[in-house]
Amino acid sequence: MRLTKREKKFAAFLAIFAAAWLLFSSVINPARDRIATLERVIPQKQDELRKLSAAAAQYNSLTADLKKLRQSIDAQPENFELLPFLESIIKQTGLDKNLAKMEQRPIPLGTEYAQTVVEVELHALALADIVNFIRKVESSEYLIRTRTIYMKKSRTNGSLLDSVIEIHNPKLTQTAVAMK
Numbered sequence: 001m002r003l004t005k006r007e008k009k010f011a012a013f014l015a016i017f018a019a020a021w022l023l024f025s026s027v028i029n030p031a032r033d034r035i036a037t038l039e040r041v042i043p044q045k046q047d048e049l050r051k052l053s054a055a056a057a058q059y060n061s062l063t064a065d066l067k068k069l070r071q072s073i074d075a076q077p078e079n080f081e082l083l084p085f086l087e088s089i090i091k092q093t094g095l096d097k098n099l100a101k102m103e104q105r106p107i108p109l110g111t112e113y114a115q116t117v118v119e120v121e122l123h124a125l126a127l128a129d130i131v132n133f134i135r136k137v138e139s140s141e142y143l144i145r146t147r148t149i150y151m152k153k154s155r156t157n158g159s160l161l162d163s164v165i166e167i168h169n170p171k172l173t174q175t176a177v178a179m180k
Helices: 005-075 082-092 127-138 174-179
Strands: 099-108 113-125 145-153 161-172
Touching: 005 161, 082 099, 082 113, 082 127, 082 161, 113 127, 127 145, 127 161
Parallel strands: none
Antiparallel strands: 099 113, 113 161, 145 161
16 A cells, blocks of 8 residues: 555654644653642641641650659658658648648559659648748758649638648659669
8 A cells, every 4th residue: 555645754753743742742742741740739748747846845844854854853861751851841841830730642653653742732821931941941952843723812811821832742663773
C-alpha cells in the first residue's frame, strides 16, 4: 500500500500528536499534580515538624527537670519526717499558740515515690506571720512545697486571718530505699 505525500504527513502528524498526548498524560500531567500536592503538603509538614521540634524540646526540658527532682528527692535524708520539721518551725516562729490542727497523710506516687502531705490550720494570725512561716518552710534545705493556702478573716478578730496551709514533701518509698 502506497501512501501519498499528504497522507504520510498526516500519519506523521498523528504519530507525533499521539506521542505528545502520551507524554502529556503519562509524565507531564502527573508531575504537575504531584507538584501541586507537594506545594500544599510541604507547608503542613513543615508546621508539623516545628510543632514536633517544640514538643521534643519541651520533653527534654521536662525530662531534665524530672531528673533534678529525683536527685533532690534521693538527696534528702531517709529519716526526714515532715510533721516534726513543721512543728519545729512553728515553735521557732512562735505560732504554736495559734496552731489549731496539724494533720499528716501519705499519698503514694507510684512504686518508688510517695508524698507526705501535712495540713496546718492556724488561727488569728497577721498576714506577715503567715508569709514568714511559709518563707521558712520553703527556704529549708529539704524538698518542701506549699501546695495550697486558704485564708479567711478570723472569727475572733476581724483584722487577723485564719488559714489552712497544705504542705507537700515527696520522698522515696520504703521499698525504693531498701533497693538503693
